[in-house]
Amino acid sequence: MKKIISLIISISTITFYSVSSFAAGDxxxxxxxxxxxxxxxxxxxxxxxxxKFxxxxxxNILPNIKMPAGFKIELFALAPDxxxxxxxxxxxxxxxxTRKTKVWQATDRDMDNVADTVEEFSPSxxxxxxxxxxxxxxxxxxxAERNRVLWFPAAEYFMESPDTVAIPIIDQGQxxxxxxxxxxxxxxxxxxxxxxxxxxSTGQPFNVAGPDKYPLYDQVPIGGIMxxxxxxxxxxxxxxxxxxxxxxxxxxxxxxxxxWFTDNQVDGMGDETPxxxxxxxxxxxxxxxxxxxxxxxxxxxTNEYKDKQIPKEYADNYCKPQVEMVAHAADLGMMFYTxxxxxxxxxxxxxxxxxxxxNAVKPRGARVMVTYLDSKGNASKTEPFAEGWLTDMGTYLGxxxxxxxxxxxxxxxxxxxxxxxxxxxxxxxxxxELIDPSKTIK
Amino acid sequence: xxxxxxxxxxLFLTTLASETILAKESDxxxxxxxxxxxxxDGEFKTVREPTCISKSEYEAKLNSxxxxxxxxxxxxxxxxxxxxxxxxxxxxxxxxKKITILKDEGISLCKAGKRKEGEEKxxxxxxxxxxxxxxxx
Numbered sequence: 001m002k003k004i005i006s007l008i009i010s011i012s013t014i015t016f017y018s019v020s021s022f023a024a025g026d027x028x029x030x031x032x033x034x035x036x037x038x039x040x041x042x043x044x045x046x047x048x049x050x051x052k053f054x055x056x057x058x059x060n061i062l063p064n065i066k067m068p069a070g071f072k073i074e075l076f077a078l079a080p081d082x083x084x085x086x087x088x089x090x091x092x093x094x095x096x097x098t099r100k101t102k103v104w105q106a107t108d109r110d111m112d113n114v115a116d117t118v119e120e121f122s123p124s125x126x127x128x129x130x131x132x133x134x135x136x137x138x139x140x141x142x143x144a145e146r147n148r149v150l151w152f153p154a155a156e157y158f159m160e161s162p163d164t165v166a167i168p169i170i171d172q173g174q175x176x177x178x179x180x181x182x183x184x185x186x187x188x189x190x191x192x193x194x195x196x197x198x199x200x201s202t203g204q205p206f207n208v209a210g211p212d213k214y215p216l217y218d219q220v221p222i223g224g225i226m227x228x229x230x231x232x233x234x235x236x237x238x239x240x241x242x243x244x245x246x247x248x249x250x251x252x253x254x255x256x257x258x259x260w261f262t263d264n265q266v267d268g269m270g271d272e273t274p275x276x277x278x279x280x281x282x283x284x285x286x287x288x289x290x291x292x293x294x295x296x297x298x299x300x301x302t303n304e305y306k307d308k309q310i311p312k313e314y315a316d317n318y319c320k321p322q323v324e325m326v327a328h329a330a331d332l333g334m335m336f337y338t339x340x341x342x343x344x345x346x347x348x349x350x351x352x353x354x355x356x357x358x359n360a361v362k363p364r365g366a367r368v369m370v371t372y373l374d375s376k377g378n379a380s381k382t383e384p385f386a387e388g389w390l391t392d393m394g395t396y397l398g399x400x401x402x403x404x405x406x407x408x409x410x411x412x413x414x415x416x417x418x419x420x421x422x423x424x425x426x427x428x429x430x431x432x433e434l435i436d437p438s439k440t441i442k
Numbered sequence: 443x444x445x446x447x448x449x450x451x452x453l454f455l456t457t458l459a460s461e462t463i464l465a466k467e468s469d470x471x472x473x474x475x476x477x478x479x480x481x482x483d484g485e486f487k488t489v490r491e492p493t494c495i496s497k498s499e500y501e502a503k504l505n506s507x508x509x510x511x512x513x514x515x516x517x518x519x520x521x522x523x524x525x526x527x528x529x530x531x532x533x534x535x536x537x538x539k540k541i542t543i544l545k546d547e548g549i550s551l552c553k554a555g556k557r558k559e560g561e562e563k564x565x566x567x568x569x570x571x572x573x574x575x576x577x578x579x
Contacts, residue, residue, distance in 0.1 A: 060485070182576040184530075210573035268517045268568050272504060303565045304572050359520070362471045362500055394472035394492045 026126035033166040041162035044120025061397045064388040070431025076423040077106040077115035082414040084402040086133035088156050092407040095133040103130045122164040131187035144188035144200050148172040185246040194257040198230040203246030207267050208293045208304045218242045243289035249333040256377045262331035265297030271360050274300035276325035287317040298324040322379040329365030330355035333402025339409025342426045353400035366390040470494045511552035514564030518545050521571045531574045541567045
């Protein structure tokens with residue numbers, strides 16, 4: 001009986017929502033999808049996997065990637081413009097966002113840990129920079145776009161058809177005011193918090209915004225993180241962090257529920273300053289301030305605000321970064337490792353991706369970092385984990401964007417330059433052989 | 443006996459030379475201008491050699507008294523004069539004029555050895571750039 005009531009409530013909510021508020025663009029299409037109506041969509045773009053391109057990636061990129069002993073990197077999927085990822089719990093499908101108009105779904109069908117099918121997800125939806133997918137433990141997919149957040153219930157089921165149920169949680173034009181939309185710092189990410197709410201980060205569109213912008217930006221937030229209920233109705237939207245320049249990666253520590261995020265820092269101050277950041281939220285409140293625009297990264301004051309006194313309401317609520325990363329390396333996606341495949345020292349550690357610099361004389365980044373935590377859950381040490389995508393000649397073989405744990409405890413790394421997903425595995429016996437050849441199993 | 447001596451001398455010199463070359467290669471910092479592409483034959487080939495400097499040259503550049511004068515000047519050029527950079531922002535003509543004037547003043551001051559004052563002019567120009575919203579697509 002309870003199930004029937006629950007189903008009726010769900011359908012009523014969906015139906016009510018579908019007729020009440022849909023934005024411009026593909027509102028009609030999304031309205032149909034949310035009402036279980038067919039749209040006439042046909043199967044979207046399919047990315048052929050067994051190609052010469054795949055062979056070239058295996059031949060020209062993979063052998064260059066250096067990792068600690070026992071780790072191995074392989075090609076998981078070809079996915080053009082691959083950005084942030086979400087992994088489903090049962091089928092192991094990986095949804096891959098892009099900074100263009102498509103979301104890919106990559107699925108290993110024959111259980112060899114390589115994606116057999118990579119195809120366009122929900123092809124009738126007109127996505128606008130669908131950078132950030134995230135997946136809940138109870139089977140719901142969310143996709144954060146430039147200025148909308150869509151909910152895809154039962155995505156693992158509907159994904160096999162061109163039509164998928166799609167319902168806006170945040171309507172088109174409602175994530176940030178439309179007047180503030182731009183092409184800069186618009187790659188959103190999302191995560192589901194321990195409070196079962198959806199957390200979305202919103203970069204601010206300037207290098208450093210002027211003081212006139214902050215009354216609005218702190219309220220929305222723009223240059224911050226917001227949270228809201230992840231089902232339609234009263235969203236109870238709240239600001240949980242302000243003073244962030246452009247965060248394109250956040251995750252919750254499963255051990256203590258703390259929110260961590262990367263932040264890309266200010267340009268135009270020098271080749272080696274200011275540092276990038278890995279932050280741990282001091283608290284989740286609209287007052288907690290992470291330094292921007294008064295700090296350009298770490299403790300470095302921005303040139304734009306160096307003569308201005310930091311307002312008391314900011315200074316009193318300042319939360320310093322946990323880790324200062326190398327300047328201009330573009331720290332993006334991050335995750336906490338909870339698997340059993342990797343050695344113990346990596347369990348509970350943070351993996352994060354550095355996309356790589358765009359304007360530094362000395363190129364840097366294009367690697368995966370690991371940050372170990374101490375017993376109090378604070379960062380104790382950060383070091384490179386996988387590198388080699390940047391050659392000595394300053395050429396990018398690839399540019400890591402995001403890291404996510406795959407169903408078997410291996411690590412997926414997306415790369416929007418090569419347009420691929422890599423899978424990093426660990427084999428303890430291989431590591432032992434490398435350290436002590438006498439341990440080779442014959 | 444002499445042949446053996448010559449053989450080892452040549453071997454020693456060759457090893458020394460190659461190690462010196464390798465050391466110099468890894469000492470390089472290569473950045474802008476380089477381009478590598480996939481060829482039809484499936485090769486990832488460098489088609490344009492990048493500009494490289496040595497690590498010591500890079501360190502010297504960072505520690506030079508003129509570093510910020512040069513850095514800011516180049517940043518202003520990239521963001522407000524270079525066509526690609528200029529197109530990114532919703533500049534007004536008035537702002538572009540202000541930026542140019544400040545940049546020219548900065549250059550003059552830096553050339554006259556008044557680096558701090560020159561840097562301040564550049565920073566003022568960069569402030570205008572930073573506060574200018576991105577252009578609409």
